[in-house]
Amino acid sequence: MTVLGGGVIGLSVAWYAARAGFPVTVVDHASPHGGSWVAGGMLAPITEAWPGDEDVLALGVESLALWPGFAEDLDVPLNRTGTLALATDPADNEVLDQLHAYLTRMGRSATRVTRRELRALEPGLGPTVRSGLSVPGDLSVDNRALLDALRAACRHYDVHFTEDAEPPTAVSGVTVIAAGAWSRDLHPALRNVIRPVKGEILRLTARPGTLPPPRHTIRAHVSGRPVYLVPRTDGLVLGATQHETGFDADVTVGAVRDLLRDAETVWPAVAEYALAETSAGFRSGSPDNMPVIDWLAPDVIAATGHHRNGLLLAPVTARRVLSLLREGAPPREGGDS
């Protein structure tokens, strides 16, 4: 079989399939704008929840439960400290109240915490933080270490890597389309379903004498603008903007300004960090934010449209694709794409 795309979804699918005995080739152009290379690495379905995205929440929670085993098989460390969602003004505080009420209705646990409790958990938080929501079950992972580990695991099972996409018709066996935002151009059935959703993101490294990064993943609303800080051993990942402007890969001045300003409100010490990288990536958007994981044709499977949740949904996606492969294509052409 051939997997088109060497991001987290493509590699996870390739690894699972190869481990199950399928001969696998991964076609990967290694774009510097691939969603999983640029991503922050939050595995945080709970704080990502919002009315209207119930299916995404359910699938995310299902995948989150698979993550500890997935990471252990790959020997990739997880940060298990959890997420703190913060508010910095009264309206943002109300948004957290709404999120909390919604999560409670959905049967998900999250604890409302006061400013004092927050600063006990994370003394480096800025003084204007008002209150928060603590979600201890959320995880995070170093996305680039994960991609390295997935490639190593694929090689261990003799997955072949190439940059040259052979024409799909010439390939015998099944093709899995896992090319993120670029998937829309790889099959007509994805043409008006998948769209690129641009995100700009910064990587900051701590310097001698600076406060170390937070232990938790920090998500905040600063005057209505969402921002997140995902800790790494040497610093943090600061994200992210969200625009729908096609495949525009520029990092704009305004994006960097907004992200830094809002991050400084939440975690003032970032001003002394080194600005190590600015990057833009493309999430693969779908109409309902749910991934498309299904047969598109008798020899084509789609595994794309993961939007903001590619890393989180990698285990559940790989598992579903493997079961599609084992069941084989549905007898009639088409599937329900």
Added chain:
Amino acid sequence: MDDPLIIAGREFGSRLIMGTGGAANLSVLERALVESGTELTTVAMRRLDSSGGGVLDLLRSLGISVLPNTAGCRGAAEAVLTARLAREALDTDWVKLEVVADEQTLLPDPIELLDAAERLVDDGFTVLPYTNDDPVLARRLEDVGCAAVMPLGSPIGTGLGIRNPHNIELIVARASVPVILDAGIGTASDAALAMELGCSAVLLATAVTRAQDPVRMAAAMRAAVEAGRLAKSAGRIPQRFWAHASSPAPDA
């Protein structure tokens, strides 16, 4: 009752103009737009993907006319350039003109706005300016040839409603183009009030897209705009200080 909204000679059956920002996902946005009954929806030219699968495709598939806007522009030069790009990309000479003074208030910069409006009108655009609730500025915008004026109820995204209803009435009283209440709507009563003050239409986005149930809020806004319009044309009773029995007096 056939009571179309007419802007620059074009008729619209709905008096609710929508924006698209803020929805959880495109499916929710689609259902909210359908429920709102809108026939005209504004999209930020700077946040536009014309290559397929996005908001633009969605509007086209729903048969909703696209009104490009210049959100994010900080001066007349930027706004004029953005409007021209929109005209090329979307094949429409309609533009919702936004020129904001700063990021924190997003209030219109009146001087830059008027300058940009005049230049765009001269360039053949149908200009719908997002303006302050200033009757003088509204008048000046009409004087330079804008096809409508769109005063704010309160700053964008605040949901603070209509903070100076009298100014809106003043703008309506002197306008000979449609007055569209733009920005600040938080809930249905705000939209109804705008129509009762004599506005021809209401433009809103966040109030629907960020509501806990956007589809239901869209239905509420549609009903509110219709109710406000009906009430305005029905002729309300005078407000009295003392009670006045509605049943006839004994000797009447």
